[in-house]
Amino acid sequence: MSNSVRAAIIGATGYGGAELIRLLQAHPQVNITSVISTSNAGAPLADHFPHLQEIVVDILDELNVELIAGKADVVFLATPAGVSAELSPKLLAAGLKVIDISGDLRLKSRADYEKWYKHTAAPEEAIARAVYGLSEVFGDEVKSADLIANPGCYPTATLLGLIPAVKAGWIDPSTIIIDAKSGVSGAGRGLNLGFHYSEANENLTAYKVNKHQHIPEIEQALSRVAGKPVVTTFTTHLVPMTRGIMSTMYASVNGEHTAEDFTNLYRQYYEGRKFVRIRNSSGKPPATKEVSGSNYCDIGFSVDERTGRVTIVSVIDNVVKGAAGQAIQNLNIMMGWDETTGLLFAPVYP
Amino acid sequence: MSNSVRAAIIGATGYGGAELIRLLQAHPQVNITSVISTSNAGAPLADHFPHLQEIVVDILDELNVELIAGKADVVFLATPAGVSAELSPKLLAAGLKVIDISGDLRLKSRADYEKWYKHTAAPEEAIARAVYGLSEVFGDEVKSADLIANPGCYPTATLLGLIPAVKAGWIDPSTIIIDAKSGVSGAGRGLNLGFHYSEANENLTAYKVNKHQHIPEIEQALSRVAGKPVVTTFTTHLVPMTRGIMSTMYASVNGEHTAEDFTNLYRQYYEGRKFVRIRNSSGKPPATKEVSGSNYCDIGFSVDERTGRVTIVSVIDNVVKGAAGQAIQNLNIMMGWDETTGLLFAPVYP
Amino acid sequence: MSNSVRAAIIGATGYGGAELIRLLQAHPQVNITSVISTSNAGAPLADHFPHLQEIVVDILDELNVELIAGKADVVFLATPAGVSAELSPKLLAAGLKVIDISGDLRLKSRADYEKWYKHTAAPEEAIARAVYGLSEVFGDEVKSADLIANPGCYPTATLLGLIPAVKAGWIDPSTIIIDAKSGVSGAGRGLNLGFHYSEANENLTAYKVNKHQHIPEIEQALSRVAGKPVVTTFTTHLVPMTRGIMSTMYASVNGEHTAEDFTNLYRQYYEGRKFVRIRNSSGKPPATKEVSGSNYCDIGFSVDERTGRVTIVSVIDNVVKGAAGQAIQNLNIMMGWDETTGLLFAPVYP
Amino acid sequence: MSNSVRAAIIGATGYGGAELIRLLQAHPQVNITSVISTSNAGAPLADHFPHLQEIVVDILDELNVELIAGKADVVFLATPAGVSAELSPKLLAAGLKVIDISGDLRLKSRADYEKWYKHTAAPEEAIARAVYGLSEVFGDEVKSADLIANPGCYPTATLLGLIPAVKAGWIDPSTIIIDAKSGVSGAGRGLNLGFHYSEANENLTAYKVNKHQHIPEIEQALSRVAGKPVVTTFTTHLVPMTRGIMSTMYASVNGEHTAEDFTNLYRQYYEGRKFVRIRNSSGKPPATKEVSGSNYCDIGFSVDERTGRVTIVSVIDNVVKGAAGQAIQNLNIMMGWDETTGLLFAPVYP
The missing domain is CATH 3.30.360.10 (Dihydrodipicolinate Reductase; domain 2)
Structure with missing residues (x-):
């Protein structure tokens, strides 16, 4: 598809990563081009998630900003606290759009972050650049963002x-x-x-x-x-x-x-x-x-x-509206697509 | 045991009834002498609760106040809303002590009962006679009671x-x-x-x-x-x-x-x-x-x-402190026994 | 879409029906044109399945073969034992393709059906016409079928x-x-x-x-x-x-x-x-x-x-491969589409 | 109680240990005199099992055979594979009766043990001395035993x-x-x-x-x-x-x-x-x-x-008949008590 986007997922062996994969795999305008895990690089993704066997056949990539920049247009971070604070500025510098599912960029006050998260806060500049992606409320700001702090669940x-x-x-x-x-x-x-x-x-x-x-x-x-x-x-x-x-x-x-x-x-x-x-x-x-x-x-x-x-x-x-789904909704808004693209599936009941 | 009490349970095929049976069966000073079910009289209790097979072999009795009075000293009511309001006065009149696990006698205001329960309230006299059996708070009143409104869960x-x-x-x-x-x-x-x-x-x-x-x-x-x-x-x-x-x-x-x-x-x-x-x-x-x-x-x-x-x-x-257990705790208090009699078993974990 | 099919679902308020709706709603070549419930006709589907609110806004139709024939090309039956035996011949006579999720048409021996199901078996002719839709095994027969006995779970x-x-x-x-x-x-x-x-x-x-x-x-x-x-x-x-x-x-x-x-x-x-x-x-x-x-x-x-x-x-x-999913897989095969059409979503994990 | 037994439990912070404590605490002829954990000695048991707060107030003992011999008559081992193989002979030598809930002493063939368990087998002598405690089948042998290999679940x-x-x-x-x-x-x-x-x-x-x-x-x-x-x-x-x-x-x-x-x-x-x-x-x-x-x-x-x-x-x-309960049943048999002593509680339902 001409209008499609290449996506990389960092933290692909966690639940947030798995859900991003499930949803992006069905998204009509996104291709997953790299699934990344710092601790499991080199193994097939399906070793960690047998439910993806024969669906996503990728080998887990190592975390390498240059490599990602060559393969992807947008990066999703489904990483533990502290990772994105360091990593996001580098990914942005490499020209990538970044959607961060972790909490690292949500708080505008670095002091608050360090008090509640017990980690070193991200650089002031990254925090300032990040748009808080509560899609239905702050969607207008998302449109022009290249760094999304995706809201917590x-x-x-x-x-x-x-x-x-x-x-x-x-x-x-x-x-x-x-x-x-x-x-x-x-x-x-x-x-x-x-x-x-x-x-x-x-x-x-x-x-x-x-x-x-x-x-x-x-x-x-x-x-x-x-x-x-x-x-x-x-x-x-x-x-x-x-x-x-x-x-x-x-x-x-x-x-x-x-x-x-x-x-x-x-x-x-x-x-x-x-x-x-x-x-x-x-x-x-x-x-x-x-x-x-x-x-x-x-x-x-x-x-x-x-x-x-x-x-x-x-x-x-x-895992969906509280993480991966809203992240993709924000991607849709950033790309100028309808915010519902690839997300209009009904709840699974019962 | 000379100092033992004979107990009847009305509503023996519900969960409150089953729990009363489980706990009373292990109580050192209580004998279960009648298990009663209006809708299933004549059938073995174990037909309704196979887990009690060979433990409680009784046949379910019909609901008959005279019969109960001949067999029991105390009656537990584990019945739906509306039953105790009518039944308790009769059981008391027959000389039985009554511990009511249902909500029929808890509210001192008949108007409140009818507003929230959508049933006809119990007679004023029964309500007045009932002691609200929150054991640790109103235990002193329980001591001399013959009618307990056991608290809700x-x-x-x-x-x-x-x-x-x-x-x-x-x-x-x-x-x-x-x-x-x-x-x-x-x-x-x-x-x-x-x-x-x-x-x-x-x-x-x-x-x-x-x-x-x-x-x-x-x-x-x-x-x-x-x-x-x-x-x-x-x-x-x-x-x-x-x-x-x-x-x-x-x-x-x-x-x-x-x-x-x-x-x-x-x-x-x-x-x-x-x-x-x-x-x-x-x-x-x-x-x-x-x-x-x-x-x-x-x-x-x-x-x-x-x-x-x-x-x-x-x-x-x-089902225990919120129903059957507190009911037995109240029985213990009414009988002048230690309130923990038969109830000092540890939680089941995990 | 020119090459699309209109589908009716009988038994839309059960779990098989709900899953057919979830999957067909996302199928690129199917439009759900009627959701049918004998017992709840006239009510909005979402009254029975709030998870479908604003997704499927249809009112439940009554069961009327003529009505269905005017609205649909294919009918899915997610009905209790005994219904399809009577209904399928009428739907076929009205020119509809029928995919029956119930067990009514699976057994070739009417005697076996009556022995194991304790219902009157379907007419010999309907049974003979029905293809047992175990897609991966008997898919070749499904291609030319107009009546599918969808396998049990x-x-x-x-x-x-x-x-x-x-x-x-x-x-x-x-x-x-x-x-x-x-x-x-x-x-x-x-x-x-x-x-x-x-x-x-x-x-x-x-x-x-x-x-x-x-x-x-x-x-x-x-x-x-x-x-x-x-x-x-x-x-x-x-x-x-x-x-x-x-x-x-x-x-x-x-x-x-x-x-x-x-x-x-x-x-x-x-x-x-x-x-x-x-x-x-x-x-x-x-x-x-x-x-x-x-x-x-x-x-x-x-x-x-x-x-x-x-x-x-x-x-x-x-509910999917054991019922609604395989039913749609069979529809795909009957229509000459790729059998995976609309069904290539990943498992939901965790 | 004159006829009572002092019991020690090794592995008290696991589920087998917790269940032994729950059941022994209610046993009329057993006193728990030591709860032992190699890794958590010195901490209150209730730190690991808050459900036992105020019920069992003991501090976890270290694993010390001499100490145990001074405090207990019988020892229950609720330990991982490999522990009892080494420990049981020492406990026996110290004059203790041993009931081993682990699998270390169940197999009469040391080769089988090492093949299936991937651990070094217990000494031949301990294995020979151990009675396989399937109470209802081999209860006669249990009567005279001082070392029980309690069956697996x-x-x-x-x-x-x-x-x-x-x-x-x-x-x-x-x-x-x-x-x-x-x-x-x-x-x-x-x-x-x-x-x-x-x-x-x-x-x-x-x-x-x-x-x-x-x-x-x-x-x-x-x-x-x-x-x-x-x-x-x-x-x-x-x-x-x-x-x-x-x-x-x-x-x-x-x-x-x-x-x-x-x-x-x-x-x-x-x-x-x-x-x-x-x-x-x-x-x-x-x-x-x-x-x-x-x-x-x-x-x-x-x-x-x-x-x-x-x-x-x-x-x-x-956890009961498959571990702690049968272990106590075996203790009862070893002590010449009725095998049901302390174990006649009804199932918890629902």
């Missing part, structure tokens, strides 16, 4: 669920409480007792309470939209399922707004954006399985007159 | 996690937000698309948002402890696991109290009560699997100086 | 794993033992205590031992390939997962053949057929998750010199 | 399901095929990609096909009972659940025996042994959940006249 579900109400002034930002729950794939493929099957199965745990690195990311975006500093309470839970994130969010409503009002406000805000679906206020709230395997974010509302609070439920597939 | 986890702080005035009751999550066994054995394996597995759903019948139960107890009306936001979620409840609770802290302070406050409040375990503030919050199959309620704290809020995590096994 | 995994060896005479058909395991979605969306989450979760059950209706289907195909009557031992198990089938198969090897020999034999047999992937004999056997959400069937071998037996492991996604 | 389910038929000559041992399935806890607490939640969940895998170290253990016992060498086909599968083993076993029937005949034969063989429950031939085969958390082994039969084969389904909880 929790922030994606949370911000899509909060921003229209914050922007409209319908909720008091100081009252926001976010109770978030994630499937285990969000923790990646690295071994850890907490993600050992016999420990995580039939179990529900709260973790990193008040310490999760997605807190400053959420607050940064909310503050920007609110036009004033926003501080939130944010708790994460590990749910015994592989995929899916739900953010259940609470806030005091300013004035009188029913669930139906919220529904209408959000439908207006997200008009024309296919990947955000607002549920009817008369129906059930969205469930994670209803977006599983897809790039959708479904949102529902309940307003309790007794307490004056709204409860907002927002769900995504953490 | 969500209220048990929630109230044990909130009451000491409310009582001490350390949190502002008007700011309490309760995000609760339950395994699917809490929904019972009745068939329903939402609990069909292929729908509930790998799925996380919020349900009955602002409409759950446990809301007035929680508010009634909190109001009593606070000495003023308390209204809360309470959301329930269905988690893909069989057993376990977690309540994640949020509230604004009055004054300066650290997580360690909360830990000490709660340890003092629950001193001598073996079934409530307070986690060290330096460690991880409790996980549901850590109490699975047991009568324990584990509680942990995090205080966020940035927001001035405390996050309280409380976990129980919904 | 267990038979698909089992037959693809056995036929090359039986055909080559490498195993003794009289020694074949098939130990099959399925995820719960294979049981469909109908409520039943055995598929109630709290019963099926954390549980493994054997069911319909020696009585499963897929036994005669498997034996019919093996007998045809072997050129003599084959009788097998076949056991099915319910595994606590939503999707996936594994058939573990045992047989005595005729002569001396290593696992590598089997690998080569099967690779030769399935040459050019993308959806059957043969694992290297030196690696691990295939796992169900490695084909989840996809149309692949992965097969691996182990030969034990001590016993002279081969162990064959074959896995599929029961 | 798969062999327990398998042998209890096969031995009566082999002994009676009702099945042809050369035709035995064993298709076994296990929950993930059988793999222990050691980290491994295969047991990482996101890999094992919603997945079914066959592993160690024809290579599992339980094969020689099963064959050794069957050969002993059959009075001639028996070679079997044995395949293991990993099922996405925490606990439970099912062995589905196939064999050709000698002569004419119905499922009811098998039922009667087994009931006679296991008469008086409470932990083996034989299902009615008219009912469903046993499911793993029906023995979960308990020491029961449930067995059911189906005979297919068409093939002349019997299908035997045998289920246990791998």
Whole structure:
């Protein structure tokens, strides 16, 4: 295809990498030209992911910027914290477009990054250049970007669920409480007792309470939209399922707004954006399985007159809309394609 | 055993009934003398619960108050909403002690019951006579009771996690937000698309948002402890696991109290009560699997100086401490036995 | 698209129907023109499958042959046993092509059908006209068919794993033992205590031992390939997962053949057929998750010199290759398209 | 209690150790006097198993034979392969009774051990002294033993399901095929990609096909009972659940025996042994959940006249009857107590 793009994926043996491969392999305007793994270079990708046998036959490349620049137009980074901070400037210098799925370039404050991530922050210049790719909210900035800080999984579900109400002034930002729950794939493929099957199965745990690195990311975006500093309470839970994130969010409503009002406000805000679906206020709230395997974010509302609070439920597939899918959506926007290109597959149900 | 009690179980073919049988069968001072099922009388219990084959060989009895009065000293009701409201007065009149696991006798306001349960409320007299059996909080009243309204599963986890702080005035009751999550066994054995394996597995759903019948139960107890009306936001979620409840609770802290302070406050409040375990503030919050199959309620704290809020995590096994186990704990208290009699088994892990 | 086909789906509110919709919605040469449900006609499809909200906006049609004939070229039947036996002849008479996912037209012997299915068999004529659509084996017959009896989920995994060896005479058909395991979605969306989450979760059950209706289907195909009557031992198990089938198969090897020999034999047999992937004999056997959400069937071998037996492991996604995917593969073959059209998506992993 | 025994547990931070602690803690005639971990000595046990907080308050001891001899009468070894081979002789020399849950002392042939386990075998003398503790079959030998080789989880389910038929000559041992399935806890607490939640969940895998170290253990016992060498086909599968083993076993029937005949034969063989429950031939085969958390082994039969084969389904909880529970049952027998002492708790259901 004349209008096609060559893509390289760094971190191809992790779950983010695998999902990028699954989705890009089906994208009509992208060719995967290099799958890269620092630790496993030289082995066939299918040795690490037998499900890709005979589908993606590539040998894992080593990480070599010059090599990548010769093979690809855009690079996806699905790497652990700390890698992109160092690597992205080099990839940009080599003329590549960069979409970073890691958290390295999301926080505008280097101090915040170092406080929450316990790593050295990326250079000021790279941070300044990076556009925060929450597609439905900051898509206009994505259009002209060459470096995307792809949002985290929790922030994606949370911000899509909060921003229209914050922007409209319908909720008091100081009252926001976010109770978030994630499937285990969000923790990646690295071994850890907490993600050992016999420990995580039939179990529900709260973790990193008040310490999760997605807190400053959420607050940064909310503050920007609110036009004033926003501080939130944010708790994460590990749910015994592989995929899916739900953010259940609470806030005091300013004035009188029913669930139906919220529904209408959000439908207006997200008009024309296919990947955000607002549920009817008369129906059930969205469930994670209803977006599983897809790039959708479904949102529902309940307003309790007794307490004056709204409860907002927002769900995504953490590996798709919360990572690889939104990354490709951002690529689409950067390339001037329809943002849905290659992403309009239905959720896998059941 | 001379000091033993004869127990009958109504609703023996549901999960609450099965758990009562499992626990009472191992209780040193109780003999199960009748297992009762209105719909399956005449069949062996093991036809409905093959796991009890050769352990409990009884034939299911029909529901007949006179018959029960001849066979038992105490009756456990593990029945759907509406049954106990009618039945309990008759059982009491026949001289039986009654421990009701259903929600029929928990709400002191008949209007509240009818609003939230959509059933006819129990007679005023029965409601007045019923003691709300949250063992660690209202155990003194249980001692002299002959009719126990055993707390609901969500209220048990929630109230044990909130009451000491409310009582001490350390949190502002008007700011309490309760995000609760339950395994699917809490929904019972009745068939329903939402609990069909292929729908509930790998799925996380919020349900009955602002409409759950446990809301007035929680508010009634909190109001009593606070000495003023308390209204809360309470959301329930269905988690893909069989057993376990977690309540994640949020509230604004009055004054300066650290997580360690909360830990000490709660340890003092629950001193001598073996079934409530307070986690060290330096460690991880409790996980549901850590109490699975047991009568324990584990509680942990995090205080966020940035927001001035405390996050309280409380976990129980919904079928044990949230139903059958606490019911037996209440029996123990009523009989003047140690409250832990027959209940000191460790959680099943993993 | 000029070369496109209009498709109707009967039984659109079941899991087979939902999967047909998911896959056909992404098929470049098919338009879904009618989704049909006898019991729910008039309601939006998304009322039954919220995951399809805004993706498939159709209202469920009633079942009316004339109506279908005016709207569609091909009809997929995802209906319970007994429906297609009556309906297929009428649809054919109306000039429609029919692909039947149910078991009604698979058995050539009406007596066998009535013995194993406990329903009245389809008319002799319909049975004679139906082609058994095991795509990789009987694809040549599919080309000219207008009525497809789409294979069952267990038979698909089992037959693809056995036929090359039986055909080559490498195993003794009289020694074949098939130990099959399925995820719960294979049981469909109908409520039943055995598929109630709290019963099926954390549980493994054997069911319909020696009585499963897929036994005669498997034996019919093996007998045809072997050129003599084959009788097998076949056991099915319910595994606590939503999707996936594994058939573990045992047989005595005729002569001396290593696992590598089997690998080569099967690779030769399935040459050019993308959806059957043969694992290297030196690696691990295939796992169900490695084909989840996809149309692949992965097969691996182990030969034990001590016993002279081969162990064959074959896995599929029961809803895709075991139902909707293979049905579309058969449509592709019937239409003269590449059999992989619209089906070359990678498995969803993890 | 005067007649009580002091027990030490080596390997207390693994799952076998945790289960020994859970069960022994409730045993009326055993006191746990030392919990031992080579790698974690000095830490509180509850640091590794928070579910035991306030229940078992012990500090982990180092592994020191003299120390153990001063504190305990009996030692349970829940250690990895290779440890007991070296350690057991020393513990015996120090006058301790030893119950070894590992596989080190099960095989009478040192060559077999080294072939299948890839470790150095235990000294001939220790092997000769060890009694294979399949309680219901070799209980008479256990009575006078001071060193027990506690059977493996798969062999327990398998042998209890096969031995009566082999002994009676009702099945042809050369035709035995064993298709076994296990929950993930059988793999222990050691980290491994295969047991990482996101890999094992919603997945079914066959592993160690024809290579599992339980094969020689099963064959050794069957050969002993059959009075001639028996070679079997044995395949293991990993099922996405925490606990439970099912062995589905196939064999050709000698002569004419119905499922009811098998039922009667087994009931006679296991008469008086409470932990083996034989299902009615008219009912469903046993499911793993029906023995979960308990020491029961449930067995059911189906005979297919068409093939002349019997299908035997045998289920246990791998951590209880397949490890810690049977170990305690053996202790009971060694001590001359009723074999059910401390073990008569019902399965946890659901």
